[in-house]
Amino acid sequence: MDVRIPDFAGSWYPAGASECRREIEGYVKESVSLSSPDIKKVGGIVPHAGWFFSGQIACNVIKCLKGNQAPDVVVLFGMHLSPGSRNFIMQEGHWETPLGDLEIHQGLAGKVADEFPFTIETASRHSQDNTIELQLPFVKYFFPDVKIVPIGVPPVPGSIKIGERVVDRSKELGLKIIVIGSTDLTHYGYNYGFMPKGIGEEAVDWVRNENDKRVIERMTAMDAEGVIIEALEHQNACCSGAAATAIAAGRKLGAVEAEKIVYATSYDKSPGNSFVGYAGIVF
Numbered sequence: 001m002d003v004r005i006p007d008f009a010g011s012w013y014p015a016g017a018s019e020c021r022r023e024i025e026g027y028v029k030e031s032v033s034l035s036s037p038d039i040k041k042v043g044g045i046v047p048h049a050g051w052f053f054s055g056q057i058a059c060n061v062i063k064c065l066k067g068n069q070a071p072d073v074v075v076l077f078g079m080h081l082s083p084g085s086r087n088f089i090m091q092e093g094h095w096e097t098p099l100g101d102l103e104i105h106q107g108l109a110g111k112v113a114d115e116f117p118f119t120i121e122t123a124s125r126h127s128q129d130n131t132i133e134l135q136l137p138f139v140k141y142f143f144p145d146v147k148i149v150p151i152g153v154p155p156v157p158g159s160i161k162i163g164e165r166v167v168d169r170s171k172e173l174g175l176k177i178i179v180i181g182s183t184d185l186t187h188y189g190y191n192y193g194f195m196p197k198g199i200g201e202e203a204v205d206w207v208r209n210e211n212d213k214r215v216i217e218r219m220t221a222m223d224a225e226g227v228i229i230e231a232l233e234h235q236n237a238c239c240s241g242a243a244a245t246a247i248a249a250g251r252k253l254g255a256v257e258a259e260k261i262v263y264a265t266s267y268d269k270s271p272g273n274s275f276v277g278y279a280g281i282v283f
Contacts, residue, residue: 002093002123008130009098012050013137020098023051024141027059034064038257039282041065043179043250045219045243047278048078048131053269054184055134057262057280062138064261064282065178071146072175073105074139075166075249077242078131078182079152083232087162088152089118090126095133095148099140105147108177111169112149116162127152131182131239139180155228155241163224163249179253181246183239185212189274194235199273208265211236212277219281220258224248236277250283258283 009015014023034041044061047054079088091109094101113120121127132150139146149166153159163179170177186207189195197203215236218226224244231240250258260281267275 003101004090004093004095004123004126006096006133007128008133012130013055013134015098017098020137021141023055024059024138027056028063030056031060031063032261034259034261034282036257036259039259040253040255041067041282042253042255043246043283045181045183045246045279045281046135047184047280048134048182049184049266049276049278051134053266054264054278057264057278058135059138060262061280061282062135062142062180066142069176070143071178073108073147073149073170073177074143075149075151075177075179076132076135076182077151077153077163077180077245078239079127079129079242080131080239081152081154081241083154083156085154087116087118087154088121088127089113090121090150093123095136095150097136097140099137100144102136102140102146102148105149107173108170108175109149112151112162112166115165131242135180135182153241153245155232155244157225157228159241159245160224160248163245164252167249167252179246179249181243183237183243185215185277185279186236187238187276191274204265204267204275207277212263212279216260216263216279219243219247219279220260222247222251222255222258222283224251247283255283
């Protein structure tokens with residue numbers, strides 16, 4: 001059995017099962033609920049920093065997606081890719097988490113891979129990328145028997161079509177799916193070479209109330225195309241392709257409304273001249 005070993009367990013999140021479960025249970029106690037009864041709960045957008053900074057937000061989103069009937073497959077869109085990058089997919093095997101392995105749904109992954117050009121990742125040959133891996137313990141905790149399809153998509157209009165076709169193919173296979181797009185928001189400061197408002201409280205306020213707000217508004221409007229355009233223009237989402245693709249898939253699954261449930265920045269926990277924004281969105 002081909003098993004992909006996690007790259008970030010023990011550094012970005014706990015490596016042990018008991019420690020991992022304890023941390024998640026702590027997040028659950030502090031979680032918030034959706035306020036709108038019209039949210040369909042077929043997908044969401046999560047951040048992917050180390051759990052210390054954004055684990056609470058990502059966990060909260062995935063908890064909100066837990067309904068009366070568990071999905072057959074969770075499709076996760078992520079990866080730090082540029083507009084010129086290829087698509088990526090893991091088509092078979094398992095991905096290890098501290099809470100147990102998650103199996104790739106070969107049927108759905110295979111159909112998607114047959115339709116679009118992908119670089120095929122395997123358990124032994126793959127990019128080290130945190131965007132999807134950091135969500136997997138949450139997925140395993142809330143959906144212990146689910147299978148997954150991990151897909152990397154760049155910020156280009158063609159990625160939106162992948163999201164839509166994932167839904168078409170899942171319906172052909174009779175599968176109930178939920179979709180998750182992984183992205184952080186503005187990366188501000190010396191560490192990221194992006195500081196149009198200098199440093200200090202003015203910069204933090206601008207990120208929170210202007211730059212991040214713009215892309216969050218596109219996300220909650222479920223404007224997949226607008227998310228990509230906004231992020232490329234204003235540098236306020238590092239994986240806008242993943243967010244946009246999840247939104248497109250969510251629309252195809254029948255979602256017409258999205259809700260921002262949590263927003264924070266790394267500055268809230270570790271004030272400094274370099275910081276990152278995070279949002280949790282459910283649709």
